[in-house]
Amino acid sequence: MIKMTNTIKLSKDFYSPSFISECNSSNGETLQEVAIDDKLRENANRLLIDKYNQIIGNPVDEISSFQLSDLPAVNYFRSLKISEDEYFISVDTGNWMIISKEDYELLKKNTVNKSLSTVLEKNFILLTEKNIDSYINKLRIRYGFLTEGPTLHIVVVTSNCNLSCIYCQASASNVAANNMNQVTANETVDRIFESPSDSFIIEFQGGEPLMNFPAIKNIIQYANRRAERDHKQVEYSLITNFTSTVTKEKLIFLMENNVSISFSLDGSKELHEKNRGRNYPNAFEILEKKVALYKKIWASLTDEPVELNALMTTTTTSLPLFREIIDTYLNFGITQINIRSLTPLGKALDTKENLVYTPEEFVDFWKNSVGYVLELRAKGIEISEFFLELILTKLFGNETGFMDLRSPCGAGYGQITYNYDGQVYTCDEGRMIYSDYFQIGSIYDQQLNNILLDAKTQSVFESSILEQYYCDYCAFKPYCGVCPVLHLQQKDKIQINVLETGHCEIFFKMIQHIVELFINDENAREEFQKMLMNVNWQKN
Amino acid sequence: MNQKIQIRKSLYKKEAIIVALQMYLKKYWVAILEDESDYFIQFEPKNGNNIKISENEFINQLIEAEFIYMKSLESLPLRKTIMKKALEPYYDKND
Numbered sequence: 001m002i003k004m005t006n007t008i009k010l011s012k013d014f015y016s017p018s019f020i021s022e023c024n025s026s027n028g029e030t031l032q033e034v035a036i037d038d039k040l041r042e043n044a045n046r047l048l049i050d051k052y053n054q055i056i057g058n059p060v061d062e063i064s065s066f067q068l069s070d071l072p073a074v075n076y077f078r079s080l081k082i083s084e085d086e087y088f089i090s091v092d093t094g095n096w097m098i099i100s101k102e103d104y105e106l107l108k109k110n111t112v113n114k115s116l117s118t119v120l121e122k123n124f125i126l127l128t129e130k131n132i133d134s135y136i137n138k139l140r141i142r143y144g145f146l147t148e149g150p151t152l153h154i155v156v157v158t159s160n161c162n163l164s165c166i167y168c169q170a171s172a173s174n175v176a177a178n179n180m181n182q183v184t185a186n187e188t189v190d191r192i193f194e195s196p197s198d199s200f201i202i203e204f205q206g207g208e209p210l211m212n213f214p215a216i217k218n219i220i221q222y223a224n225r226r227a228e229r230d231h232k233q234v235e236y237s238l239i240t241n242f243t244s245t246v247t248k249e250k251l252i253f254l255m256e257n258n259v260s261i262s263f264s265l266d267g268s269k270e271l272h273e274k275n276r277g278r279n280y281p282n283a284f285e286i287l288e289k290k291v292a293l294y295k296k297i298w299a300s301l302t303d304e305p306v307e308l309n310a311l312m313t314t315t316t317t318s319l320p321l322f323r324e325i326i327d328t329y330l331n332f333g334i335t336q337i338n339i340r341s342l343t344p345l346g347k348a349l350d351t352k353e354n355l356v357y358t359p360e361e362f363v364d365f366w367k368n369s370v371g372y373v374l375e376l377r378a379k380g381i382e383i384s385e386f387f388l389e390l391i392l393t394k395l396f397g398n399e400t401g402f403m404d405l406r407s408p409c410g411a412g413y414g415q416i417t418y419n420y421d422g423q424v425y426t427c428d429e430g431r432m433i434y435s436d437y438f439q440i441g442s443i444y445d446q447q448l449n450n451i452l453l454d455a456k457t458q459s460v461f462e463s464s465i466l467e468q469y470y471c472d473y474c475a476f477k478p479y480c481g482v483c484p485v486l487h488l489q490q491k492d493k494i495q496i497n498v499l500e501t502g503h504c505e506i507f508f509k510m511i512q513h514i515v516e517l518f519i520n521d522e523n524a525r526e527e528f529q530k531m532l533m534n535v536n537w538q539k540n
Numbered sequence: 541m542n543q544k545i546q547i548r549k550s551l552y553k554k555e556a557i558i559v560a561l562q563m564y565l566k567k568y569w570v571a572i573l574e575d576e577s578d579y580f581i582q583f584e585p586k587n588g589n590n591i592k593i594s595e596n597e598f599i600n601q602l603i604e605a606e607f608i609y610m611k612s613l614e615s616l617p618l619r620k621t622i623m624k625k626a627l628e629p630y631y632d633k634n635d
Binding site: 137 | 562611622
């Protein structure tokens, strides 16, 4: 059926007139094989993506109306062939089922028998008068976050840092002028309390946030007063490198104010110190001492079991070391590990360090880590992996509130980042990119509602709605999300073609792996059920 | 090495072809050429790779793409009605 032709015409939709004239002979009929530059090729692909977006955005001119009284009807479902004989199908609420090839063909032809109808109805693939209210209610809960307003407020109290981690996405520096002052800190709290949400989290980040402890203290004390006055509930979290910036006095203040602390821990001593950079040779030893101090203070303040949270970042060096990394976490007494891929921003893009790996390499690393976690759990050792729990919750529960994997993403409307200089960004990643595209205002010039209603904020919000992309045809769409910041960084545009980025490849394969484990591996299924019993998601 | 796959216009919609092509855009430069009766999908591997596309696999993708495209089209009124119902209480709250 492959046919080379001499008489084809070039569609004006895809090639510029100058290119067409180059490719056609003088009689205008014969296609010549000519050298085509990458810009033209890129343009042709770009046009295909734009055409696709038009198809999704404006599928038909006239759409007949639908009344709920027209039920029963087959719901819009997305499918994925997961084996020779089976399909995974899902609907917008995240409900899913495995269906045989034969039944899938019947469903496609809309000729299902009664027993199949019952199963389809139970999973909302078939909508009837009996299940429609329940389906609508599930959707309502799932998209409830759209009306909450920002619930995560990230405050960058300084961009200074005492370390120079080789992958630092925030490109932290060591300039004293990059500290948030008291006036900016107070104004930031005022903007945060303009959020319509009744409860929210203030998260301190840097640089190394503990290098500007006066600002943290000031914000917590002022926010506590505002919370009492405005009848709002505020929680705090802080991300630190847990080095010399940590002192007994600071820890006591933070713990007394219920600040949830997360620290960087990349793995074994060698790996952790390699990533910390040359100017801090004993980082691991210092970390051990600070964790011991943390545990001691915790024990002096409460009888509750100590809570330790750490964050790891994967570099090329980490890839073969999944066992050592997880063992290190267990040695510290940390029972959840977050296998995070490198965020390709800031110093992480420095090619000299050779930190970046392919999406396939990362997925293999994550699968190996999950395999080891399951192996340890089978021996009775308590350990879990963040994305495993997250995806399981999405597959078997509901929307988790995790803003990086939802549609639309959290940028602006779920989270906001306030920089040390008073500039406001849609999200944490938005402040780290070379462009000011995600800078949506200033705490001095605008109130929060004006910042949120700004056209720029809305364009970022809209760009992460999955229904406009190829994702709307993907069976894993209800569990996934995209990041406009990373797309702008990688592709120079926020209009996303998910299939061109590593993000889709990584999360598609992660979700697929969990589904396959659940279906094919009895032991994994048992552990997943135990994990789901203990999951308690926070909205961050 | 360019590869062309010929698709009869009477069998498949251009929209379905565009949907099916999306997953090839990462690895190939792609263009849709046409004459009066056929589309000619031209694939050129990126980065000099010489990966041949299986025509049967592409046709299978196209059949699936045509189905999901038509399905999404048909179900759009249903989806819009349901989503409107789901978000109704929030509209009321904001009003």
